[in-house]
Amino acid sequence: MLGASLYLAEGTEKNLAFIDRMHDAGVQTIFTSMHIPEDDPVETLDSLKQITKKMNEYGMELMTDVSSGTFDIYNIEKEKAKEFFTDLGVSSLRMDYGFSYQEMKDLAENFKIVLNASTINDEMSEELEAVGFDLSDITVCHNFYPRENTGLGREFLYERNAYLNEKGYRIQAFIVGDKEKRGPIYAGLPTLEEHRTADPLYAYLDLVENFFVDEVLVGDIEMSEESLQRLDEWIDHEVISLPIQDLYEEVPSIFYDEHINRPDVAEDVVRSSQSRIVLRDETIEPLNNDVERPTGTITIDNVDYGRYAGEIQITKKDLPADERINVLGKITDEAIPLLQFIKGRTKFKFIGG
Known part of the structure; x- marks a missing residue:
């Protein structure tokens, strides 16, 4: 699942338009904070009521960071917390500090409870269960890290989430937006430091596939339409969209179609399972077939490869030139890490070029 973030200091009009776009993109959960120092508390409540009114009309949920x-x-x-948040129209409370376990349980009658994923331990889990919580009903959300070099490392995040997953918690984490970054540092808002400059689809898949994350939230103010569309393609249709560069003039008719990797996964290349079948009546003449094939190169076997003629591939490692293989182009450097997620029968397609 994909969620987003909005910040009240951006202004009500901008945030209402943002909610419209996120609804169109299929986003269900939006995170905000009521205690970020840069925000002006005087205007917050009126803005928040307008935001929750629109979100409730769309059936979306607002999660607010409170202490x-x-x-x-x-x-x-x-x-009067229950009355206060009910009046605001908030759906979920990410409770940072200052609440007893019984107070959390009382609020859970009206709101979804979200806790800080970095602080959960055995003692807390036992206390939560002691006041009547089922841990599977609790979401735990990681922080995002605005300053460069302060995001979490892979080993720590894996060990933390493996523990949380075993306990039964639902896990959230953040990735950066690739359009408008949030100030005052403007360096992205990831949970994992490695994701600070990563392709958003890669960061999403990395968290979901490798770190037990159930819902990924975009921490920054905006994500590009292309990235939202690529995320939607995966979430709704399980298609990995690969941006391309340096496209050669001659590409086959099915190049931009949806491809499926073969079930018997090759070590060195991604293989389009249907391309040579669809192109069996076409003659693929040797062309642009004297160049090396670095990782991410898109190729098609020409007529000199016999029955393999027409097979479209993407290299997963650096390979030498082969006169039987035409080079069509290359996926972008940022998209190369996505190749690890193209398993047997995974759908993929090329975009751009």
């Missing part, structure tokens, strides 16, 4: 300090900011008694 005991939230009540000081808005001059609300803690005992």
